[in-house]
Amino acid sequence: MSFFSLAGPSSSFSHPLASYGWDEGWEAEFAPYAGQGFLPGRVVRVDRGQCDVVTSAGAVRADTEFVVPRDPMKVVCTGDWVAVDPEGGDPRYVRTLLPRRTAFVRSTSSKRSDGQVLATNIDHVVICVSLAGELDLGRIERFLALALSASSGEALLHKSALSWESGAQPMVVLTKADLVPDAVGLSYLVQDVETTAPGVTVLPVSALTGDGLDVLVASVSQGTSVLLGQSGAGKSTLANALLGEDVMDVQATRDMDGKGRHTTTTRNLLALPGGGVLIDTPGLRGVGLWDAESGVGQVFSEIEELAERCRFHDCAHGSEPGCAVLAAIDAGDLPERRLESYRKLMRENQWIVAKTDARVRAEIKRDWKRKGAQGRAAMEAKRGRWR
Ligand code: GDP
Ligand code: ZN
Numbered sequence: 001m002s003f004f005s006l007a008g009p010s011s012s013f014s015h016p017l018a019s020y021g022w023d024e025g026w027e028a029e030f031a032p033y034a035g036q037g038f039l040p041g042r043v044v045r046v047d048r049g050q051c052d053v054v055t056s057a058g059a060v061r062a063d064t065e066f067v068v069p070r071d072p073m074k075v076v077c078t079g080d081w082v083a084v085d086p087e088g089g090d091p092r093y094v095r096t097l098l099p100r101r102t103a104f105v106r107s108t109s110s111k112r113s114d115g116q117v118l119a120t121n122i123d124h125v126v127i128c129v130s131l132a133g134e135l136d137l138g139r140i141e142r143f144l145a146l147a148l149s150a151s152s153g154e155a156l157l158h159k160s161a162l163s164w165e166s167g168a169q170p171m172v173v174l175t176k177a178d179l180v181p182d183a184v185g186l187s188y189l190v191q192d193v194e195t196t197a198p199g200v201t202v203l204p205v206s207a208l209t210g211d212g213l214d215v216l217v218a219s220v221s222q223g224t225s226v227l228l229g230q231s232g233a234g235k236s237t238l239a240n241a242l243l244g245e246d247v248m249d250v251q252a253t254r255d256m257d258g259k260g261r262h263t264t265t266t267r268n269l270l271a272l273p274g275g276g277v278l279i280d281t282p283g284l285r286g287v288g289l290w291d292a293e294s295g296v297g298q299v300f301s302e303i304e305e306l307a308e309r310c311r312f313h314d315c316a317h318g319s320e321p322g323c324a325v326l327a328a329i330d331a332g333d334l335p336e337r338r339l340e341s342y343r344k345l346m347r348e349n350q351w352i353v354a355k356t357d358a359r360v361r362a363e364i365k366r367d368w369k370r371k372g373a374q375g376r377a378a379m380e381a382k383r384g385r386w387r
Contacts, residue, residue, distance in 0.1 A: 016056040019271040038083035044269040061090035079120035122168045123223030128233040175234035177204035221275035300342045
């Protein structure tokens with residue numbers, strides 16, 4: 001099987017780092033360090049306390065030990081903009097980390113400060129969903145929640161509420177569109193996803209025929225993107241189509257040293273020929289659903305809005321009197337499937353946090369006990385509704 005490749009013309013940029021996402025905002029952030037003679041650069045790979053940085057003076061290798069090493073959230077990460085020493089042999093030193101606009105964080109506990117940063121300064125989260133099998137809307141909701149939890153740098157520090165504006169912009173790409181030969185059928189699938197993800201761009205794409213690739217290239221031509229999705233969704237194929245060549249293979253060949261061994265200098269951040277930047281790290285590839293509760297709330301905003309009108313503040317929308325969510329289902333305004341997905345995702349998210357956090361685990365247990373004591377009669381009534 002051969003795939004379409006789109007190697008667009010390189011745009012003409014004024015600053016040598018523009019193709020890596022350098023803009024006036026970064027220029028302003030960097031001004032004080034420019035005054036000290038440091039070089040700006042973007043981290044394209046991190047390993048063992050060192051990182052590879054692209055600078056206007058070429059690629060350099062740098063030590064990160066000067067950047068607050070005790071705070072895991074401030075560990076230098078792929079996607080970061082940094083200031084490095086202007087000269088000297090490699091490794092040099094990363095002197096400062098510019099404030100992040102967004103970050104993908106894997107929470108290892110409910111305390112944000114214990115998170116692991118996977119990628120930073122991301123503008124677009126491209127959620128890849130294959131059309132090869134049956135479309136799983138619940139899975140799309142799950143990835144959307146995750147995309148929305150890619151929080152703004154500020155939110156990371158202050159635990160503030162996240163919003164569509166502050167975080168990365170999600171987009172759903174339905175891959176392998178060539179496997180749905182019927183155009184009308186395809187448009188129904190797109191509509192289904194659009195209903196599940198209100199306000200989110202949904203784009204069917206085929207790497208095989210090239211359909212939709214031009215729109216995708218244009219969508220990611222500004223800012224930094226990541227591809228998320230299940231294994232087999234077609235992410236690598238799309239990445240190669242966006243890059244216009246089999247970069248991973250090409251790099252592997254180039255990095256072969258004289259003795260025929262691979263030296264690992266593969267970049268996790270690449271400038272796209274059609275404009276824009278792609279981040280692809282092993283950590284992101286294996287992404288599941290982490291601490292994405294705020295994201296879940298945004299994906300199901302209509303349920304959260306309804307819930308504000310429930311009679312009880314802590315209404316579980318099971319059998320409580322005066323429940324606005326159940327009323328909406330009865331009135332046909334809210335599909336029952338949406339509420340089921342919402343519950344499932346909230347439960348799952350809570351479970352994942354609980355697995356790593358004893359305090360949350362204890363809270364959940366208390367909650368279960370309280371509900372068990374007060375809710376047995378309610379459960380009886382509920383049985384008719386939720387099997
Ligand atoms: P990843 O695990 O998400 O990186 O998925 P891959 O890019 O490795 O693709 C998984 C499989 O789907 C591979 O066998 C690809 O050849 C196939 N595939 C990818 N894109 C397309 C497409 O547009 N059409 C078809 N028919 N197959 C595709
Ligand atoms: Zn309710």
